[in-house]
Amino acid sequence: xxxxxxxxxxxxxxxxxxxxVMMAVLFIASAQPKYEPPGGADRIYxxxxxxxxxxxxxxxxxxxxxxxxxxxxxxxxxxxxLITGESLRSASYLAILIxxxxxxxxxxxxxxxxxxxASLLDIGFDTAGAIIATLGARCVxxxxxxxxxxxx
Numbered sequence: 001x002x003x004x005x006x007x008x009x010x011x012x013x014x015x016x017x018x019x020x021v022m023m024a025v026l027f028i029a030s031a032q033p034k035y036e037p038p039g040g041a042d043r044i045y046x047x048x049x050x051x052x053x054x055x056x057x058x059x060x061x062x063x064x065x066x067x068x069x070x071x072x073x074x075x076x077x078x079x080x081x082l083i084t085g086e087s088l089r090s091a092s093y094l095a096i097l098i099x100x101x102x103x104x105x106x107x108x109x110x111x112x113x114x115x116x117x118a119s120l121l122d123i124g125f126d127t128a129g130a131i132i133a134t135l136g137a138r139c140v141x142x143x144x145x146x147x148x149x150x151x152x
Contacts, residue, residue, distance in 0.1 A: 003056030007048060012059075015083045015084060018076040018079070018080070018081050019073070019076045019077050019080050021103060022069070022072060022073045022076050024072060025069070025105055026070075026073065026102070026120035027109065028068060029050060029069075030106050030109055030110040030113065030116070031048075031109070031110075031113055032047060032048030032049050032050040032113070032114070032116075033045045033047060033048050033113055033114040033115050033116065033118050034047045034048075034050075034052065034113075034114070035059045035114070035115055036115075038050065039132070047115070053111055054055050054083075054118070063066050063121075063122075063125045066122055066125040066126050066129060067126070067128055067129030067132070068104050069128040069129070070099055070103060070125075070126040070127075071130060071132060071133030071134075072091050072128050073099050073102065073130070074095045074098075074099040074129070074130035074132070074133045075095075075137055076135055077095040077098050077099060078091050078092060078095035078134055078138075079127075081094055081095060082141075086148070088138060088141055088142060089099065089132070089138075092134050092135070092137075092138045095130070096127075096130050096134050099126070099127075099130035099134075100123070100126065100127050100130060103123050103126035103127065103130075104123060105117060106121055107122055108127075117148045125148070
């Protein structure tokens, strides 16, 4: 195989690999069933690989987690798009759009899992995380515009 093809494949893997890893992690997390707590709901327990927290901690920690992981997904997509030559402006919009699209498919997938359901509220938190992370990164990168290719 010509050396160019090996280098090109490696470049694609280094560029898009983090995006695929994030998507795989989210897919696995969404595939975890949610069972009722063994012996009471006043303590942390695991349902599949995911912890379930007592009371309002469940909402607070899980929704914060949605914002963080989908923000990280958006940043990994933004990074990949910038590496491939997209402008900062279009990469930002595309990163948010792709992340929200993945959030929609993730919720659909989750609707088939025991004890889980699709939630528009989760999609809202996913979207908020993607927007906050992407706009934050865009502000930081725009300040570095002269030194950063594709920053316009």
